[in-house]
Amino acid sequence: MTGKKTEFLYLSEPDVIEAGVLDVKRCVEVAEETFALLSEGDYLMGGPNHNSHGMGIIFPKETKFPNMPVAGPDRRFFAMPAYLGGRFDVCGVKWYGSNHANQAKGLPRSVLTVQLNDKDTGEPLSLMSANLLSAARTGAVPGVAARYLARKGAAVASAIGCGPINESCLKSIHSQLPGLKKLYCFDVFDEKARAFADWAGKELGVEGVAAKSLEECVRAGEVITVAASRLKPLLLDSGWIRKGTTVLMSGPAKADDAFWTKSRIVYDHVPLHETYVEEAIASGDKAGYYAGVIGGPIYTLIDAGKIQPLAQSTSLGDIVRGKAPKRESDDENIVFVACGMPVFDVSLAFDLWQSAARKGIGTKLLLWNEPHMLK
Numbered sequence: 001m002t003g004k005k006t007e008f009l010y011l012s013e014p015d016v017i018e019a020g021v022l023d024v025k026r027c028v029e030v031a032e033e034t035f036a037l038l039s040e041g042d043y044l045m046g047g048p049n050h051n052s053h054g055m056g057i058i059f060p061k062e063t064k065f066p067n068m069p070v071a072g073p074d075r076r077f078f079a080m081p082a083y084l085g086g087r088f089d090v091c092g093v094k095w096y097g098s099n100h101a102n103q104a105k106g107l108p109r110s111v112l113t114v115q116l117n118d119k120d121t122g123e124p125l126s127l128m129s130a131n132l133l134s135a136a137r138t139g140a141v142p143g144v145a146a147r148y149l150a151r152k153g154a155a156v157a158s159a160i161g162c163g164p165i166n167e168s169c170l171k172s173i174h175s176q177l178p179g180l181k182k183l184y185c186f187d188v189f190d191e192k193a194r195a196f197a198d199w200a201g202k203e204l205g206v207e208g209v210a211a212k213s214l215e216e217c218v219r220a221g222e223v224i225t226v227a228a229s230r231l232k233p234l235l236l237d238s239g240w241i242r243k244g245t246t247v248l249m250s251g252p253a254k255a256d257d258a259f260w261t262k263s264r265i266v267y268d269h270v271p272l273h274e275t276y277v278e279e280a281i282a283s284g285d286k287a288g289y290y291a292g293v294i295g296g297p298i299y300t301l302i303d304a305g306k307i308q309p310l311a312q313s314t315s316l317g318d319i320v321r322g323k324a325p326k327r328e329s330d331d332e333n334i335v336f337v338a339c340g341m342p343v344f345d346v347s348l349a350f351d352l353w354q355s356a357a358r359k360g361i362g363t364k365l366l367l368w369n370e371p372h373m374l375k
């Protein structure tokens, strides 16, 4: 038997743009579909229980090897594999390196690619630039949450952390809440908050306000999107939160206990958080592990018996499928926690790959004309 030729489609960043990665509404639709599949259970992620966020290379504080990287702000490598069912029915992996120091070199903090593979043969189907894809899928998640959890008439949003991820979150949230009129912006760097406020005016047509303090920003928001890096610890105060607020957490924050205990907490996917807790126990340094993940402050309160256990909690996918209630009253305070899952990278990558193939975008690359079989 002659061997089979294998080619795959390479999509550069301009190709991914042409294929539709900046179509915010489409990205939110794909994320919503993904939430439903998560809730149905038609997916597999890494790790023994199929629910791991991914596996990282975390650099040591010091090393005797001159070329080995050492720990630094936001410095890590991560591989995030998944299979996703439904119409996607494909395997894929997001692979990225992150380093705060990149920005001084004219690069984004993290540099990402996604590869899709045939679920049976493992042949690559597509390799694509994934900086915009990853930002779009990360933003689309709070977009879906805003649709189901935010008050319909919400007019004022707040953005804490004015980087690319919150830009993407805001675009998605705005696409679901057309009544938004004003955006308060806060960042440790005032100029970033001002630039973000300007951007919101031009791009979203809302009045952008650079908040003078974190407190002013939090007090103003009916919908608050949190996507700050770990450059400086972020400390939220429950006393600043108004009744009926929806806090959409895509990045880490600490808060007083009441911030969490007086709100309904909705998770992106409960089994993912159960896996984080299992991984924390296995690490032998539970508190240290909790400190490095977005849900850490919540798991600490669950362990102390102050919040209901994860097993009794709600995943957004269950709400999307009508198996759990969406927002029940205008007074309800809701915190939505999203830690990022590779199934969202795979679904959006698949959608973009299909769109590129339909439109003739991208470059076909040869893996082999026929595989060179070793004896």
Ligand SMILES: NC(=O)c1ccc[n+]([C@@H]2O[C@H](COP(=O)([O-])OP(=O)(O)OC[C@H]3O[C@@H](n4cnc5c(N)ncnc54)[C@H](O)[C@@H]3O)[C@@H](O)[C@H]2O)c1
Binding pocket: 109, 138, 160, 161, 162, 163, 164, 165, 166, 186, 187, 188, 189, 192, 227, 228, 229, 230, 231, 232, 233, 234, 235, 249, 250, 251, 252, 338, 339, 340, 341
């Ligand atoms: N949930 C997910 O799926 C997901 C995916 C990607 C990134 N993230 C997280 O989103 C966050 C933002 O990512 P990014 O790529 O935009 O990062 P970035 O570093 O480019 O921008 C983040 C911004 O946060 C600001 N910041 C840092 N500490 C702050 C504080 N205490 N108060 C206010 N602002 C503060 C920084 O000055 C910066 O402007 C990161 O924490 C990242 O890990 C989450």
